[in-house]
Every structure is written in C-alpha cells, then in structure tokens.
Amino acid sequence: MELVLLLLQQLSVYLVIAYLLSKTPIFIPLTSISGRNSHRFVYYILFSSFCILGTYFGLSIENAIANTRAIGAVMGGLLGGPLVGFFVGLTGGLHRYFMGGFTDVACTLSTTTEGFIGGLLHLYFLRKGKIGHIFKPSVALLVTLFSEVIQMLIILIVAKPFEQAWALVQAIALPMVIANGLGAALFMSIIQDKKAIFEKNYTTFSNKALRIAQRTVGEFSQGFNSDSCKKVADIIYQETGVGAVSITDRDKILAFIGVGADHHLCGTVISSGYTLKAIESGEIIYVDGYETDYQCSINTSCRLGSVLVIPLLEADGRVLGTIKLYEPKQKFFSTLNRNLGEGIAKLISNQILTGRYIQQKNLLNQAEIRLLHAQVNPHFLFNTLNTISAVTRKNPQKARELIQHLSQFFRSNLKQNIEQVTIKEELVHVQSYLEIELARFEERLSVEINIDDRLLPLEIPTFTLQPLIENAIKHGTSTLMRKGELKVNGYILKKDNNAVVVLEVIDNAGNYCTKGKKVGLGLQIVDKRLKNKHGQQYGLVISCKTDEFTKATISFPLLNGQEF
C-alpha cells in the first residue's frame, strides 16, 4: 500500500510536467489524429521522453524498478498508431535495459509490447471510424490496465529466477496497474481538454467570421458610402464585441461606432497618423498601447487604448480605405479579434468590389432602358409622316387625329424616368401607336384587344407591352402578303394557389420560327426586368408555328394586396 502512494506521488510530478507541456505549441499535433510523418515523429519524440521520464521517476525495489513507463508507450501507440507505439516502447525499453537488473530483458520486451497494444487499438478505432474514442480517458485507463497485466505475465515468463520474479510481481503488480492506469487516464484527459479548448476557439472564430460575412452580404450594393459603412461597422461591432469600430475611405471617417463616438465624428478628415500610414503603405498596423503608446489623435481624454488598422484593398492592391478596431484602455485586444480583423478587412474589400460591380450593372440596365425608350424606329416615323401627308389631302380631320396620336406616342416615349406604369397607362401608349399603324396599313391590318378590366390598375415596368406589339407588327404582320391579324390578350391564370397575370401578343405571321428564333434588345430587356423583379419562372416566353402564329407571352405573379 505504501508503494501505491509513493508511485502516485511520482505520478503527480509526471502529470504536472505533462500539463505544463500541454500549454506549449508542441501539444497541438496531439489534439488531432494525423497520418503525417512529421506528426508521427513528434509523437515518437514526445512519448519516448515520457517513457524515459517514467523510468527515472520509478522506485527501486528488489533489484527492479516500479515505474510509470507504460503510460508513455501506451499513449504513444494509442495516438500515433502501431509503428509509433512499437518504437516508443522499444526506445523506452532499451533505456530501461541499460539500467540493468534481473528484469531488464523482460521490461524491454513488455514495454515494446505495451506500445504495440496501444497501436493496435488505434488501428482498430481507425478502421471502425471511431477516432473520437481514442481521446476517451476511460479507453486509456482500460488499455493501460490490460497492458500492465500483460507486462506482469511477461516478467513472470522471461525474468529468471522465477521465484524472485514471482515475489517482485506480488509486490509491484497492484501499485503499477493502478498508477499507470490512472496516469494514462489523466494524461488523456489533459489532451482532451486541450483539444476542446482548441476546437472551441476555432469554432468561435469561424462562427464569428461566417456571421459577419452573412450579415454584411449586399450591404455595399448601393456603393461604398457612409450609409453602407455605418451598417457594416455596426454588424462588426456587435459580432466581435470590440470597444469601437470605424471605417474610413482614403480621406475621412465614414462610420464610427462604440466608445469615443462622441468625438470620432463621421465625415471628419482622418487625423490619426497610424491610419494615414496604413493607407500610405497598405500594411496592417497594430498599436497595443503598451509596447507602442497609443493616444487618440482627436481628444486626449479618449478612453480608447489600442487600435488595429487594416487597409481595405482594391483588386489591384490599391488602398481604398481602412477598417479600424479599437479596445478601450482597461481591455486587452484578444488574439481572436486581431486575427478576425484581417479576415474582416478582406471580406469587406470583396463586398465593396462586388457592390460596385452590381451597381455598375444596374446603371447599365438603366442605360439600356433609356436607350430603348429613345430609340424610335425611324422607318416608323417617316412612314407615319408620309401617311399623314397623304391623308391631309383628302381628310384633314383624320390627319389632325394622326398627329395627335403621334405626339402622344412620342410624349410617352420621353417619359423616361418613370419605372412602373399601370397596364391602363401602357395601353394608352400602345393605342396611339396602333392607331398610327392601322392608318398606315389600312386594309392590311386588324387589331383585337381583349384585356380583363381587373388588370388595368396593375403595375408593370414601363415599355413592357409596347415593344411586343411593335415587334409583332414590324417583324410579323407587315411582312405578310395577306391580311395581318394582331391579338392582345390579358387575363389572370390560377395555378396551384398562385394567381399569375398573363399578357399575350399574337400575330398571324409565325416568322419567329423561320427567322432563327432571335430576340432583339428591346424584348431581352422586357424579359430581364420581369425576371429581376419577380424571379426566373416569370418573364417573356415566345412560341410560334410557321405561317400560323407567333405568340409572345409575358407573365408575372399577382402580388399580395392585389387579390381579386
């Protein structure tokens, strides 16, 4: 019993060393199972050392040593696999061998065997896909107990004379089994704790990063300005929990949130030398307030005590601004937030660039639409003037009407700034266009409009119907030798609890099939705008049958509040 206590005393010293080591980076490879040779080498060195340490901390007894060598060997095998286990055991065993005594050969053999047993268990868990079990202290306890029993058997078989070996085993078996089993379990528990802390940090880090990424998506789609920066700075402030967050462009503060917001005002010119330096050099600047003194450049009574300035970079590496994280004087900058800061800066830079891209794309869309509106088909204009000229001769009243329609048509074309119009308004525009075409084509065109009255107050993007109708006449009915027939239908389609508004423009030419199914810019924009607004399943669909019809159908959902 005395031996048990003595051995446990030695074990305590042994475990304190293990605990201290767990605070160093040497321990990091132990927190995960890896087949990499460099990791295996670390396992080998580390556990061989523990093996030898176990021998030195042993107690001499009857020309033999009661020890905690088995912990190193079994743990080495368990964490590093059979190969590592075998060599750790062999190394520890050979060291023991050179210390002599009648059990020298038996101890060498048994330690090697113990390492190998740990390795076999490692292999077993790996094959079963239960790597997590390796880190359980209970597993370490049981396998070490078992290994120690094997060791005792080996001593009895190998060590001579048998009587002496038998006496030794009687004395040391119980203390060693208990001390080694307990030691291995505690050792594994230290590793497990380390692993848990490590993983927790890692999870916190990635969670924070992901949440910031997720919450800031699209914030810069309206541009890199004070409004968007304030929103983003607020998100970063909430997620990181730092003292204050600031975003600047190259000249001035765009957003500041947190401690010191009373004197760090948005819109003021950057005065901090560190920020200017970061903008100048494009490098991250960290001022901890201890090694390098930090003093707020605006107000001497400012409570901020440390700052991390990270430049925001363009795709070509040019600095477009900075993001600054602050901590107040009584608080330390956590390593986590420092690392996170760099990631955030990269993320924000990308968001700004994406935002700018989206903005330009939207501008382009608007430009396209304006171009379309301004694009009056000259052929239409001059033919209309020619028609009016001819009609004037015989029917001045009708000529006057045509001029009114033409004015009306141009007036609506010039209303470029209105995004949405009601179907009724769009129909007025269409009507004036049709009146002119009907006069021009006289007996060669007939038009039938059939639109559900309930649709009239609904809003559609400007120039949705008109291009479809112009297209049907220009590329459809006007190419026919026979009479052209144009139909415009509008109705509500009920489909799986959804109400869809459908507008159709049908001509009797069917040229879309024969002319290679190409769609002009005007119709592409009609489609794009409806899809942007309502989703991919809506927009423009064109169907046709050669020589019979071309049908352009646009559809969009009947929105809430427009229930019938």
Add this chain to the structure above:
Amino acid sequence: MLKAIIIDDELYAREELNELLVESNAVEVIAQCSNAIEGLKVINSLKPDVVFLDIQMPQITGLDLISMLDPESMPKIVFVTAYDEYAVTAFEDNAFDYLLKPVESDRLHKTLKRLKNNNISPSNYSAVVTHHLELIPCSGFNRIILLEPNKIEIAMSDQTGVHLLTGDETLTASLSLKILEEKTELIRCHRQYLVNPICLREIKLLDNGSAEIITRSGLKTPVSRRYLKKIKDRFGLI
C-alpha cells in the same frame, strides 16, 4: 408622255405619290401595285418606261424585284423609301435616282426633269440588287406561291412561259431562265432547261453525244452536247 407605274405596299403612300405625279403632268401613271409580285407581272405585261419602287415590302423587297427583271428590258427605276440608311448610301454612291418619303415636290420635279431628258441613272443595278433569290414568285390557279429555289428540280421554258417543276407540282414563274440561272443554284443543261444539281440522281449518256438527266423525283431533262461538258466538269466526271 412617259408611262409610269407605282409599286408600294402602303395605300396612302401610293395615293400620295400618284397625286404628286398627276399634278406634275410629266408622266402618266398606268398602274399601281401593292406588292412586288404584282409589280413584276405588271412590268412584264405593260412594259412601263419608269417604275416608282418602294424598297421595304413584304416577302419580296423592291431590290429583290429588280434582280428578277431582265437587264435588257429594264425600265427606268426611281427608288422610293421612308428610311433605309444602307440603301440610300448605295443610291448616292451609284447615282441612282431615289425619293425620300414624305416626297418633296421640288425633289420630285428634278427627278422628272431628268427622266424627260432621258438622263436618268444607268440600268446596271448590280450594286444594290439581291444577288441570291430566296423566294421565287410563281402563279398557280388563282394564287400566288413563293417558292424556295432549293425545292425546284427543273426549270424549263416554252412558248407559254417559264415553268418550275418541283416533283410535286408545276408552277409558272414570271422570271426568265437567265435570271434564274444567275440568281439561284440552278445550272443550265439545255437552251430551254435548268436543273438543280442537288436534285440530280442520274446522268444517262446517249449515243449521239448528248445526255439525259434524271432527278430525285424521276423527272427527266435533256442535256445538250453544248452543256454536257460543263455538267461533267461540275461533278468531276471525265
């Protein structure tokens, strides 16, 4: 007085030009046509001195129409267009006469004056006309058919006109064999026959040095000695 016809698909455009021409008292409008096919027929039958021709018309444009006319008996052409940047540039380059709609009477008078002085543009319209016809206007019983040239197997001419044989039917065209030979893929195999090379199935050589072609649908056409060599060359036969 010069005899004129107007070809335009828009009623008001025809009326307007007619009024202006009547007012001018320089030409006599003998017919108005609302499409190119009618125009082609009228030109061939009435032989006008001058044609006021709209360019943009359904199916067969004014430029297609000119390419269907025999250069030998081509009337004088005055192009009329509302807006056609490309064509107008070509007219300017080749000094062709053209009028822009709405027609200005001063401009019309200048054109008419040149017409009277027989000073109007050359009759070679190759710079603007269609070189490859996509549709051939044909007349059947009380109807007009626009035939794609690749459907024609054999074209032949006799006293009654030019006939196009498709294998299913025989249609009468208002175009000469010469135009068809120039503006389509058809090749000459006899003074009075053209054959479509993609429809050729068999060339039967005869004792007298001539031959006979049998087409996909089993139609037969004679090959005269004069054209046999060309046909052989075309198909790489010796």
